[in-house]
Amino acid sequence: MKRTKIKELLSSPKTGEDVLVKGWVRTKRGNKNVVFIALNDGSTISNIQVVAEASSFNEDLLKDITTGACLAVTGKLVESQGQGQNVEIAAASIELYGKSDAETYPLQKKGHSMEFLREIAYLRPRTNTFGAVLRIRHSMSFAIHKYFNDKGFFYLHTPIITGSDAEGAGEMFHVTTMDLANVPHSNDGSVDFSNDFFGKPTNLTVSGQLEGELGALALGDIYTFGPTFRAENSNTPRHLAEFWMIEPEMAFYDLTDNMDLAEDFVKYLIRYALENCREDLDFLNNMIDKGLLERLNFVVANEFVRITYTEAVNILVNSGKKWEYKVGWGTDLQAEHERYLVEEHFKRPVILTDYPMSIKAFYMKQNDDGKTVRAMDVLFPGIGEIIGGSQREENYEKLLSRIRELKIPEKDLWWYLETRKFGTAPHSGFGLGFERLILFVTGMSNIRDVIPFPRTPKNAEF
């Protein structure tokens, strides 16, 4: 008999038919005469109830059916006599694939703390919460590709290993095959990379943007979606050393086009989740965050506020609030300022634009005022900055002078500058932190719980 997934079984139940299901035991209860097994195969958050008449099965087999054990069950799908479910399987035969010693299996029927589950990340996908999060994570990945594909964007694979140390987005992880116990040095005392694998210093990427721009200036509209690595010693519920980032880059987009795309993109993803992940979202709304569905619906239904950095500073200065960090034109906005704008003043997502040139990256297009750049940050409630982007500086002289002002090693960026020499074009792009999106969509509060195997300072287990 062919195996049926539980999701399929529950969505279009054909009672009276014989079925074969395979999955892991969530709970077992019962008495002398009848045993009830809640079986889950990961295809959906719901379990199927397997009912076994004790007299029809070997006593030792029933004893070995404990929380966590893996079973293959054949039987007839019937209407349930109980209250909790519509259909159940009247078991005809049960094959035990894998026992699960109840005394040592870490997962119980009762709830566990997120901190404990993090320590057993090799098993936590078997819980309702992580099953829901991981299914939603998959759906969001798929929706991202679908959104861009439908819009005629091309998925560009930018390198994971990079030879330039120029973007300045964060501390980097070195990539080397050198024997670290015996690192060769040049005469001047510096590390000699000439015999290293690439013959020069290399790192894991902190952003695919610069290569993404090369793609946009050939293919028109591209996006990247891949792992990103930051060796920052950041210990917060919003940072990972290894995370996934989506970076669209579009030729002929100005900053307004860029904002329009970012807003449409994020709303599309949230709408996609609402339409396709309903059961999992309902579960998370009940168990994790009672305001989740309301917040998701609100974001989809309302325009994002768009104001300039200068306007934001005025609002903050005139708010009458006491700030831990001083607000003034030219300083970067702190978490408390962003939170005030999003959560108290406007009470909705906010896009801030036209930041001072001095606090933003070298590649952002300079405004005519000579002091601001065409940057945009999308700020979300509870998350903070979920998207950062800009129109890029396409003028060769302006870009070069900015690189020199900031003393960025020009020799590492020669290829990037070349694009401004040959057929340069106005273009824009942004980066969306995938896990931060998942945080928002799931209502989870710690970024370590929206990626299967989190990498953070002092933690690379599993």
Place this chain on the structure above:
RNA sequence: UCCUCAGUAGCUCAGUUGGUUAGAGCAAUGGACUGUUAAUCCAUGGGUCGUAAGUUCGAGUCUUACCUGGGGAGCCA
């Protein structure tokens, strides 16, 4: 990296101004129960109190250092 809180049974926690043999709920184990829904009821076992040093007649409790985790901040996505 900084500030702050915490670490006691498999899990979640209680443990009084330092005082005899460290407790509870859940889980587990054994039993009861004719359809259960995180089942219920009865019983049983389970601890180097994060690690190391110190103060003291005496430390789960006080001190110091370190480790691990949470929350906040910075850096950022």
